[in-house]
Amino acid sequence: xxxxxxxxxxxxFFAPTRFEADVxxxxxxxxxxxxxxxxxxxxxxxxxxxxxxxxxxxFNMDGYLGMFRFKHGxxxxxxxxxxxxxxxxxxxxxxxxxxxxRNPFTDDPSVHGLDRSVQNTTPLAFAGKxxxxxxxxxxxxxxxxxxxxxxPWDFNGKYKSLTFTAxxxxxxxxxxxxxxxYEATGLETNDVFxxxxxxxxxxxxxxxxKVPYISMVxxxxxxxxxxxxxxxxxVTSMERLKQGKVHWGWDSTKPSYVGVVPRDGEAxxxxxxxxxxxxxxxxxxxxxEGEKVILEAAIYDSNPFPFFPPIDGSPxxxxxxxxxxxxxxxxxxxxxxxxxxxxxxxxxxxxLGRVDDRYLSLPYRYxxxxxxxxxxxxxxxxxxxxxxxxxxxxxxxDLATGEVSSYFVGDTHSLQEVCFIPRSKDAPEGDGFIMGVxxxxxxxxxxxxxxxxxxxxxxxxxxxxxxxxxxxxxxxxWMGEDQLPFA
Amino acid sequence: xxxxxxxxxxLGRLAVAGAAMGWARLIPCGVLLGSxxxxxxxxxxxxxxxxxxxxxxxxxPYHPPSGARSASPVAHLSEEAFRSSQAYA
Numbered sequence: 001x002x003x004x005x006x007x008x009x010x011x012x013f014f015a016p017t018r019f020e021a022d023v024x025x026x027x028x029x030x031x032x033x034x035x036x037x038x039x040x041x042x043x044x045x046x047x048x049x050x051x052x053x054x055x056x057x058x059f060n061m062d063g064y065l066g067m068f069r070f071k072h073g074x075x076x077x078x079x080x081x082x083x084x085x086x087x088x089x090x091x092x093x094x095x096x097x098x099x100x101x102r103n104p105f106t107d108d109p110s111v112h113g114l115d116r117s118v119q120n121t122t123p124l125a126f127a128g129k130x131x132x133x134x135x136x137x138x139x140x141x142x143x144x145x146x147x148x149x150x151x152p153w154d155f156n157g158k159y160k161s162l163t164f165t166a167x168x169x170x171x172x173x174x175x176x177x178x179x180x181x182y183e184a185t186g187l188e189t190n191d192v193f194x195x196x197x198x199x200x201x202x203x204x205x206x207x208x209x210k211v212p213y214i215s216m217v218x219x220x221x222x223x224x225x226x227x228x229x230x231x232x233x234x235v236t237s238m239e240r241l242k243q244g245k246v247h248w249g250w251d252s253t254k255p256s257y258v259g260v261v262p263r264d265g266e267a268x269x270x271x272x273x274x275x276x277x278x279x280x281x282x283x284x285x286x287x288x289e290g291e292k293v294i295l296e297a298a299i300y301d302s303n304p305f306p307f308f309p310p311i312d313g314s315p316x317x318x319x320x321x322x323x324x325x326x327x328x329x330x331x332x333x334x335x336x337x338x339x340x341x342x343x344x345x346x347x348x349x350x351x352l353g354r355v356d357d358r359y360l361s362l363p364y365r366y367x368x369x370x371x372x373x374x375x376x377x378x379x380x381x382x383x384x385x386x387x388x389x390x391x392x393x394x395x396x397x398d399l400a401t402g403e404v405s406s407y408f409v410g411d412t413h414s415l416q417e418v419c420f421i422p423r424s425k426d427a428p429e430g431d432g433f434i435m436g437v438x439x440x441x442x443x444x445x446x447x448x449x450x451x452x453x454x455x456x457x458x459x460x461x462x463x464x465x466x467x468x469x470x471x472x473x474x475x476x477x478w479m480g481e482d483q484l485p486f487a
Numbered sequence: 488x489x490x491x492x493x494x495x496x497x498l499g500r501l502a503v504a505g506a507a508m509g510w511a512r513l514i515p516c517g518v519l520l521g522s523x524x525x526x527x528x529x530x531x532x533x534x535x536x537x538x539x540x541x542x543x544x545x546x547x548p549y550h551p552p553s554g555a556r557s558a559s560p561v562a563h564l565s566e567e568a569f570r571s572s573q574a575y576a
Contacts, residue, residue, distance in 0.1 A: 009572035011560035058574050305574060306567040318566040352575060384558025389569065390576050412557075414576060439576075441557040474575060 002094075004050050012384065013441050016047050017469050021079040030462035032073045033433060033450065035423055039144075039486065040068040040435055040448065042416075042476035043132055045120035048087065049096035057101040057246050057307040062087055063119035063132055064471040065147050066437075068448050068464060069486070075448075075464045079471070080147035082119040082132050082140060089114060101307075102136050102247035104187070115152070121166035122475040125483040126177055127201030129153070133166045135182070135218065144484040158203035161193035162186060166475070167282070169222035172358050175199030178227060178263070182217040188238050190214045194227060196263070209267040212257045216248060221286030221295040222361045228295050228330075229259035229270075230280035234308060249311035250303035252277055258339065260293050260330050273330050273339045277302055284325070284367050285355045293330040296344070296399070298323040298351040298369060322348040325367065325397060344399060347371060350391055352417040352475070356429050366430035367397045368453075370415045376408055383412035383441035390414035394434055394449075396456055407434065407456035409449060412442035420453065421478045430454075437473055438463075446470035 002018075004010050045061025063082035068075050081087055089111050090097055098116050099106020107116065117137035124131040124139065131139040131153065138159070141150040161181030168179035177197045184191040190213065196205035211217065211231050221228030233256070234248040241247070256278045261270040279300035286295045302320035309316055327342045353369035370391035378387035391414055394407040409415050416437045423432040430453055438447045448464035529542055561569060569576070 009561055009564060009568060013558050014561055014573060014576075058572055305570070307571045307574075316567050318570070321570070350575070382557065384560075385562035386558045386576075389566070390558075416575060444557060472573070472575070 002049060004047075007047075007050055007054075010047070013439060013444060013469060014472075017471055018046065018048055019079075020081060021077065021468070023077040023466060026068075026075045026077055027465040027467070028075060028462055029465060030450075030460065032070065032075060032462050032464075034073060036070045036421065036433065036450070038070055038478060038480040038483070040070070040419065040476060040478055041123040041125075041130070042066045042437060042470075042473040043082075043119075043121060043123045044471050044473035044475075045118060046471040048081065049090055049094075051100070052096050052098070052106065053100050055100065055246065055307070057305070058472075059120070059307075060098075060101040060118060060246075061120055062090075063121075063134065065123065065132065065142065066470050066473070067147060071486075077464075077466060078147055080149075082142070083149040084117055084119055084140065085115045086111070086118060100244070100246045102187075103241045103245065105241050106244050120474065123477050123479075124168065125477065125479040126168075126170065127197075127199060128483075128485060129201070130479070130484055133164060133168075135166045135216075136163055138162075139164050144479075145487045155197060155201060155203050159195060159197075160184075160206065161191075161195075165217070165220070167219040169220065169360060170357070171222065171224075172360055172362070173224065176204075178220070178222050180217070180220065182211065183214065184208075187241070188214060188236065192217065192229070194261075207261070207265070207267060209259075209261070209270055211259070212272060213254065215254075216281075218281050219283045219297075221283045221297070223286045223288040223293060224361050225263060225288040226286075226293050227261050227263055228283075228286050228293060229261070230283070230295075230297075231257040231259070232279050233277060233303060234279075235311065240311075246308060248305075248308040250305075250308055250316075251311050252302065252314075256280070258295070258328065258330065260332070271330075271332070272337065274337045275328075275339060275341065279304055282351045282353065284353045285360060285362075285364055287361065287363050289363075291332040293332065295328045295330070296367070297326065297328075298349050298353050299326045299328075300351065304351070323351040324348055325353070325369075345397060345402070345404065347404075349395070349397075350417070354418055354420050356420055356422060356432075358422060359429055364429060365398060365400050367399060368394065368418045368420050368434055369397070370394050370418055370436070373406070373408070377411040379411040379442065386414070386441070390439075391416075394418045394436065394451070394456065396430065396434075396453060405456045407449075407451045407459070409438050409460075410440075413438045413440050413447075415439075415449070416473045417476055419476050419478050433461075435478065436476065437470060439469070444469055 066079045097108040119132040122133040130142045130144040138152040141153045161184035163181035180194040184193040194207040216234040235251045256275040258273045283297040304321045306316040325344045329340045350370040396405045418436045421433045446466045450462040451460045
């Protein structure tokens with residue numbers, strides 16, 4: 001018997017949606033730009049069975065893929081669970097067998113040793129294949145037309161880390177993918193394996209090193225010469241796991257470390273810089289300028305996630321869970337381990353920011369991300385009293401001038417992560433479309449927003465309407481017809 | 488088991504009804520007009536892809552009961568409780 005009635009936060013718009021879906025020829029308000037040929041693929045999670053603990057993390061939800069397929073100006077939608085061994089085991093048992101986030105000690109003994117990954121973070125198109133990514137396990141290959149789960153992929157046995165990041169970087173110049181796994185040799189290990197994989201999907205380089213302390217290494221920065229590795233406040237221990245807690249807790253006494261290593265360097269070449277309490281969960285972009293390595297990201301002052309609580313028992317502080325677009329500069333000629341930090345914009349934003357991927361690792365000008373503008377209207381009668389608590393705008397942040405141009409989604413909506421799609425392969429930087437899914441709280445449905453990145457103030461040029469609530473998303477990516485063998 | 492009418496289904500039936508009305512032009516107009524004037528002017532609208540009848544005739548948008556759905560059920564939660572379930576709402 002499935003019972004979500006005692007899940008106090010899974011109500012209304014946030015109640016589980018437990019079905020798979022096909023919607024052919026979706027309702028469209030506006031006109032789909034003819035340049036859009038491919039698919040917007042989004043990955044997130046939903047609870048198929050309720051979690052075993054109210055203390056669990058939403059990052060433990062079962063993975064769910066949604067795909068908006070664009071072809072001839074028509075959009076079809078398909079939604080499928082990622083059929084991991086864990087998902088199948090739960091289905092067979094008709095209940096949740098797995099305990100809290102990344103803690104196998106809390107699992108039902110019947111699933112001991114089974115891959116407990118939920119594959120719920122980032123979709124990836126690489127070397128002609130579609131993958132789902134979750135940082136606690138290998139990538140899972142997915143059929144890009146049916147969204148059926150094929151299974152884990154280890155790059156023909158050449159990828160040795162037990163884990164694979166949710167944020168690999170594809171170098172737009174070489175087509176290579178720079179990726180890594182942390183806790184690479186198992187639970188509670190401080191090993192990181194860093195890989196270069198060529199555009200054919202062949203592992204060409206491996207670098208093994210250790211981080212200053214075991215922590216969440218969720219994302220990295222990539223330049224043409226260096227890899228930047230942020231390590232910050234989330235900590236774990238075997239003792240903690242045996243106490244039945246979620247994998248991560250926050251230790252505010254831990255300094256932030258940022259490792260900088262040449263792309264062709266060895267472990268001895270890594271230089272660790274040390275900074276104040278921060279959380280660099282996601283990065284925007286990075287570049288090397290002479291002896292300076294520069295990282296830009298929406299960085300939190302402190303712990304952004306209340307479900308990974310402070311280990312000292314102090315309350316989680318929402319005031320510090322705010323992200324600002326900042327620039328960290330690491331001087332390779334410096335004699336100490338410090339670095340400089342600048343706040344580039346004074347407004348707090350979603351840390352799920354994106355850039356024009358053609359400029360990844362290179363000098364660039366524009367960043368895109370969502371944010372909450374409290375001056376915009378919010379219709380509390382129709383959408384509930386979440387004013388100021390949800391993102392209602394996408395912004396284009398001009399890092400050269402400091403200007404922000406803004407798209408407002410409407411007074412009953414909330415925006416998920418933004419994605420940028422160039423208008424054409426040779427279009428200028430930032431010239432194209434922004435895309436992302438909006439939650440329409442009034443109509444209890446999800447809408448895919450498409451807006452012209454040059455005219456955000458004009459509103460969207462098209463909305464693809466789903467007649468239901470799509471599962472919540474972590475990350476979404478545009479995948480062109482030249483990237484995957486779409487039918 | 489309830490029979491739900493979808494928006495497309497409803498519009499399809501409307502089209503059929505329209506065709507039938509065209510055929511019925513042979514019927515004296517007074518018969519049809521008389522029956523229409525006897526009833527209130529109700530408006531068909533849609534909510535969540537389901538048609539409903541607006542008896543006021545004002546075509547007012549449908550407002551759901553407070554707390555029944557949308558984000559209302561979680562609006563009372565603290566920031567900590569809300570973000571514990573919705574990391575990226």
